[in-house]
Every structure is written in C-alpha cells, then in structure tokens.
Amino acid sequence: MTVCIDNSLPGDSQVVENKNYCDTGELVLDGGFTVPADTVVSSGGFDAPEINAFGHTFRDYDVESLRNKQVEEFYRMNHINQTYEFVKKMRDEYKKLDKLEMSIWECCELLNEVVDESDPDLDEPQIEHLLQTAEAIRKDYPDEDWLHLTALIHDLGKVLLLPRFGELPQWAVVGDTHPLGCAFDESIVHHKYFKDNPDTNNPAYQTKNGIYEEGCGLENVTISWGHDDYMYLVAKENGTTLPQAGLFIIRYHSFYPLHRCGAYKHLMNEEDVENLKWLQIFNKYDLYSKSKVRVDVEKVKPYYQSLIQKYFPEKLRW
Numbered sequence: 001m002t003v004c005i006d007n008s009l010p011g012d013s014q015v016v017e018n019k020n021y022c023d024t025g026e027l028v029l030d031g032g033f034t035v036p037a038d039t040v041v042s043s044g045g046f047d048a049p050e051i052n053a054f055g056h057t058f059r060d061y062d063v064e065s066l067r068n069k070q071v072e073e074f075y076r077m078n079h080i081n082q083t084y085e086f087v088k089k090m091r092d093e094y095k096k097l098d099k100l101e102m103s104i105w106e107c108c109e110l111l112n113e114v115v116d117e118s119d120p121d122l123d124e125p126q127i128e129h130l131l132q133t134a135e136a137i138r139k140d141y142p143d144e145d146w147l148h149l150t151a152l153i154h155d156l157g158k159v160l161l162l163p164r165f166g167e168l169p170q171w172a173v174v175g176d177t178h179p180l181g182c183a184f185d186e187s188i189v190h191h192k193y194f195k196d197n198p199d200t201n202n203p204a205y206q207t208k209n210g211i212y213e214e215g216c217g218l219e220n221v222t223i224s225w226g227h228d229d230y231m232y233l234v235a236k237e238n239g240t241t242l243p244q245a246g247l248f249i250i251r252y253h254s255f256y257p258l259h260r261c262g263a264y265k266h267l268m269n270e271e272d273v274e275n276l277k278w279l280q281i282f283n284k285y286d287l288y289s290k291s292k293v294r295v296d297v298e299k300v301k302p303y304y305q306s307l308i309q310k311y312f313p314e315k316l317r318w
C-alpha cells in the first residue's frame with residue numbers, strides 16, 4: 001500500500017496511510033523525491049492556499065458536493081472505458097496531426113470555450129488556469145523562461161473536447177492519468193470503478209509490472225489517453241525546442257499516482273527520475289494557483305508571444 005507524506009501545513013507533517021487514493025500536500029513525497037539540489041526557490045515563494053475556490057481542501061474527492069458527484073461520475077466513465085486497446089487506437093489516430101493548422105496562441109484562445117468536468121478545484125474557463133499557472137511560476141523562477149511557456153501550454157490538449165478536434169468525451173481528455181497493461185494502483189482516484197474495466201479480466205495486465213519490465217522508462221509505458229499525451233505529441237512532432245523536462249511536464253502532469261504518491265516509480269528510468277524533479281516543482285503551481293483571481297490577458301500576451309516565437313514554429317499541425 002502506498003504511504004504518502006502530507007506536508008501541506010507547515011510544521012504539521014504527518015505520515016498518512018493511504019485511504020483510497022493519495023492526498024499529499026506538496027513537494028516531499030513517498031520514495032524520497034525531492035526538488036533538484038541546485039534549484040533556487042525564491043524567498044518571496046509562492047504561497048499555496050489551503051482551500052480552493054469552493055471552500056474545500058485541494059483535490060478532495062470525498063467531500064460531499066454537487067461538483068464532486070459530477071467528478072465521481074467522470075472518473076467512473078474514465079476507469080471503465082480507458083483500456084489498453086483504446087489508448088493504442090487513440091495514439092495512432094492523433095499522432096497523424098491531420099486535424100488542422102494553427103498557432104499556439106490561437107489554441108490558447110480556443111481554450112476559452114472549454115470547461116473541465118474532472119476538476120474539483122476549478123470551474124473557470126481554461127485560459128485563466130493557463131495564465132494563472134504560468135504567471136505564478138514566472139514569479140518564482142524568473143530565469144526559466146521554458147518553464148513559463150510549459151505552464152502556459154500544459155493543458156492545451158483539452159481542445160480535444162471541441163468539435164474540430166473530434167469532440168472526444170470528457171473521460172478521454174481530462175482527469176488524472178495512469179498506466180494500462182499493469183495493475184491499477186490503489187492510489188488512483190476512485191479506484192473502485194476499475195472493476196468494470198475489461199482489462200481487469202486480463203491476468204497479464206494485473207501484476208505489478210504487467211507487460212513491462214522494471215526500469216523500462218515511462219516512454220515505453222502506455223498511459224491513459226488524454227490532454228497530456230496529445231499535447232506532448234503536438235509539441236514534439238512540430239519540432240519544439242523546449243528542453244526534455246518541459247516535454248516531460250506536459251506529458252505526465254496528470255500522472256498524480258506517480259508524482260504525488262510514488263506509485264509506478266519502478267517503471268521509471270534514470271532520465272525519468274531527473275525530469276520528475278521539475279514536474280514536482282511544476283505541480284505545486286498547476287494545482288495551487290487555481291483561483292477566481294483573473295489575469296489581465298492583454299497585459300501579459302506580448303511576453304508569452306515572444307516565448308512562443310522562441311520555442312515553436314509560427315503554425316503547428318494539430
């Protein structure tokens with residue numbers, strides 16, 4: 001069973017037996033993951049709020065609320081329908097990148113039309129979330145411009161919900177992600193719904209390593225299909241010059257069972273271990289910057305346009 005260290009309240013650290021899924025605080029995690037030694041965390045550091053815009057703690061999937069009923073139904077559908085076969089099919093289809101051409105900023109604007117039904121902490125249009133994450137991380141890491149841009153684009157894959165991109169259902173686009181082809185770890189949110197997933201009846205997929213070899217590297221692991229992997233494919237195939245850590249953040253930022261709970265770490269290789277350090281830094285901003293405080297889009301747009309120009313071609317294939 002996964003044990004998570006909860007250090008969300010300063011001076012109040014405790015070891016929590018996993019109840020159903022992992023609900024850690026922030027950077028110190030199971031497995032001794034820590035931030036990179038040479039990372040300078042600014043003294044004016046980001047203050048993670050204790051409660052979300054709905055008055056609850058972040059990522060509380062158990063609290064009784066109308067929103068959480070919707071979120072639970074989302075995960076029921078997600079866990080029943082995301083199978084190994086389904087993911088393979090989606091990857092093959094979407095790596096063709098034959099849907100349309102547009103710039104990164106055009107895509108940011110499209111996200112205005114998207115609301116994520118899997119998220120207990122946010123019901124604002126997604127462009128707000130992109131800018132809130134990017135601005136918060138920019139404040140604390142002013143010199144890592146690649147990290148600002150990574151934050152801005154990390155959720156762009158949610159355009160899969162729109163008609164032009166195939167209008168996929170919510171369960172195939174948003175929410176946390178997890179590997180297929182090996183056992184479903186108990187730290188996965190609303191784990192109980194996997195009982196109705198066809199992969200549960202395949203014994204080859206139900207051992208700790210399943211079809212994988214220990215240390216094989218996440219690159220070789222099939223992860224549930226959604227906005228992370230899609231945006232990773234878009235960035236990579238369009239020849240971005242973002243560093244590996246940026247691509248890793250985009251690809252695995254919803255993989256909470258790994259980056260918050262330490263599950264599946266036996267599948268990582270050395271490169272993954274290095275990249276994970278940046279993902280864990282990023283996650284704090286992705287999660288805790290969610291609020292009702294709006295960012296002035298027009299004011300920050302020129303800065304982000306300059307980063308897009310630096311790391312991406314003018315038009316991308318989607």
Ligand SMILES: O[C@H]1[C@H](O)[C@@H](O)[C@H](O)[C@@H](O)[C@H]1O
Binds near residue numbers: 116118120177256
């Ligand atoms: O509900 C959220 C949301 O969909 C995020 O974009 C995703 O990255 C998280 O993992 C998920 O829990």
Ligand SMILES: [Fe+2]
Binds near residue numbers: 227253254
């Ligand atoms: Fe996301």
Ligand SMILES: [Fe+2]
Binds near residue numbers: 129133154155286
């Ligand atoms: Fe996000």
